């Protein structure tokens with residue numbers, strides 16, 4: 367009886383939804399496995415239903431798992447979960463309403479000269495921003511091209527290099543490798559905007575900028591990112607857009623040539639974690655790897671993702687800790703402490719495999735394991751699940767401000783260690 371009432375309450379919640387659109391009635395539910403057995407059951411339940419879009423994978427006992435369900439999947443999955451003792455809670459009751467509330471106002475003019483850091487931007491607007499910054503700050507910036515994407519889009523980034531009597535170490539920021547994680551490029555762009563606009567104005571910023579040659583690749587997966595802008599139906603796309611049989615896309619953060627396909631990745635081309643037919647099969651990933659190999663003195667690397675608020679270091683492919691873990695994690699701690707001081711936003715830190723889940727073939731594992739960038743990180747930005755991948759625009763600037771403080775603390779640590 368209790369179960370029937372609870373189930374009715376869940377359904378009643380959904381019944382209030384009355385929007386139209388491709389994601390109308392779609393929900394995101396959270397379950398927490400409380401035993402090893404429940405964790406295993408959940409993993410196999412989701413593996414059996416490959417079509418389900420998992421926002422947060424089952425990783426450990428007492429770790430939340432977020433599942434995006436269509437109205438057709440809902441009843442079946444919820445009863446299967448309840449049968450195994452789970453108590454599903456609704457995080458987002460209607461994905462479409464959330465998207466509708468975030469729709470870009472019509473007054474917004476694409477290509478406008480003033481870049482609004484408080485908005486999400488299309489790939490063209492982001493490339494326009496890179497071009498604009500390299501024009502305005504000619505003396506200290508340059509534009510770099512990585513390669514053309516699978517669909518022929520040029521991957522363009524921005525380098526900041528201030529005058530120095532000696533060769534400086536380099537720091538590379540990679541964002542937007544997963545298409546739907548829009549807060550990643552938005553946060554990175556905000557930080558680089560501040561680093562340029564406040565250079566020689568703000569002493570902390572100036573010190574930070576002068577420490578390294580800074581590279582930003584704002585959109586590492588341009589085809590996927592452009593695809594997420596082609597209508598609500600595609601907003602939650604994660605992978606690249608290369609074609610593999612009947613399915614599209616490779617998970618570009620499972621495609622790096624470092625313990626490739628050795629756990630936490632899928633061989634199924636239709637899976638969201640498809641590692642690709644071979645390591646570096648994706649032209650975008652191979653292009654970034656080649657570019658990184660060409661940077662002399664690369665000392666820091668961050669790959670920004672969302673969501674979960676985690677600052678993580680290698681390894682992703684194994685729960686074993688690398689020899690440099692103590693220093694890497696101390697750098698993460700410095701970053702998260704400084705970040706939290708701004709608005710109280712709490713981040714956890716640790717190794718990727720121990721903090722989130724085993725993931726092989728990731729960028730941070732490759733930069734650390736193959737090209738010796740000791741300070742390599744994967745960072746999951748805001749939030750912890752209230753909005754997930756659909757973080758409202760009014761959190762972009764706050765995310766940018768706090769993450770910049772984190773990056774500043776991290777840069778100081780890396781410089782001295």
Ligand SMILES: [Zn+2]
Nearest residue numbers: 544547671672
């Ligand atoms: Zn991601």
